[in-house]
Amino acid sequence: MSTDKTSTPLGKADPAAADDAPAPAPAAVTAVDPRLLVREQGFAGYLSEFKRKMRAGDLGSIPVVIGLIVIWAIFQGLNSNFLSAGNLSNIAVSMVATGMMAVGIIFVLLLGEIDLSVGSVSGVSGAIVAVLSVTNGINEWLAIVAAIVGGALIGVIHGFFFARIGAPAFAVTLSGLLFWQGFMLQLLGSNGTINLDSDGLVGQLTTYYFSDVAAAYGLAVVAVAAFFLSSFTDSRRREAAGVPSRPLSEIVLRTALLAVLAFAAAATFNQYKGLPLAVLLFLLVLVASDFVLRRTAYGRKVFALGGSVEASRRAGINVTAVRISVFAIAGTFAAVGGLFWASKIAAANQSAAPATC
């Protein structure tokens, strides 16, 4: 093996090596490796890059897209109502509960850890709201705040056991899963279910729609404009600083793609009842968490911990604090997801642990 490895490059690269040997001194000015393949600018570059990746087996998100298309085709074949505006709109709203929990889990996954407890924590959150607002008649806003803070505290507890005590996250959150499920049953009492007022604050989370047509289209316009402006100003700044930037044509192309998607979605929502409040909140959460993860020092720390704990520690990152905070975020989003779930089924009951059952 070792002889094989040394002999092939030698035989092949010998003339090149001889050429290279004196080269580094004069070539030292350029900081670019000659082997780097520079992608062609613009659309043609995208296409050739895409083809190359496909051939190399680097499929990226293509399998997901194909999977979605297949699923849609099958369900549309079984029931012609599947792709109707009403159904798509309903699916979008139903998605929000699990989507919120998924956002929290993403933070944990970026650390290279796992949180198995989100389902149970979301159940606890629904139970807290129901017990406080329905059974004890406390203001619904306060109940919601209590549920979310409760989720965050649960996350801190998990994080403490993981980061401070040093128990594996798998074990901590698995026991969390069991414990918080029991805690939820305890909260709900002997009936095991508490119905929520579907016109109440929690109920409105998934039932409120901005029926004005302008709302969905307005959101699409704002999103597209914000995307274009931020890409454009970023590109201008990069150009001014002399670092590689996206050409204007590429920005326009990306904006156009986003615009098509955004307006198609807006049109679909408007065909039914308008822009759902739940979807609007979910989109805001998505944008905010993406911003935190990719544009702030905190997000960089989360990524760094997922890459190498030791390197992060040597770089002066407070490993324990970041770990605990990430579990707190997961707990918070689990609680938020639990609110949407409770809103969807208009009750807090034993089934309200979607991710576990």
Add this chain to the structure above:
Amino acid sequence: MSATPVLALRGVSKRFGAVQALTDVELEVHAGEVVALVGDNGAGKSTLVKTIAGVHPIDDGVIEWEGSAVQISKPHDAQNLGIATVYQDLALCDNIDVVGNLYLGRELRRRGVLDEVEMERRARELLTTLSIRIPSVRIPIASLSGGQRQTVAIARSMLGEPKLVILDEPTAALGVEQTAQVLDLVERLRDRGHAVILISHNMADVKAVADKVAVLRLGRNNGVFDVASTSQEEIISAITGATDNAVTRRAARNAEVQK
């Protein structure tokens, strides 16, 4: 070369439990000088470096920084003085790109948000001045070769404009070309006026870039040599203690018997 050394160790001792890791070690490093620290495994090289870097505080002796005695009791103290350490196992995050790694833990911010543009611009500037060749500053560290990672790790240590750079076996896992690149970089550090402590097992590397060689043996000084006027054999015999081993002891005994 300046008269006062940037860093001087005077009679430094360090003990771990029942092991006396360092005994009365002396070491001087001047600005614009590369001092190679050599010795067999377990000679105390890494321990000595860790005492300077503040990982293990010293038990006895004095550390002088630019002529005055200082306390280095934690890594932060060393960093504040201007000591940068590149450890043997590279302290880089595989999943983050070159720019992100260079600025890890000291990100530049603009209105509270990461200033990627400025970081990228400065990163390119730094890599260019160090003549480091990397495909792109925006690819993850995982896709770089071992040599390129090593150069990034060294470049990272340069960001704080340190006065002393400590390199712990920077060429241990590298190929011929990459070793040459790292050695080039060491010379560039020296030319820019940094003091460099280089730990290495590779005599060829030591002869190539170092000005002085400090030999450690069993936690004690075993001579400081001027590289230009010392043969490799002399250094190796100082490392292995060739003047005091079974062969020399037998030779000495025989000589006595013959007398």
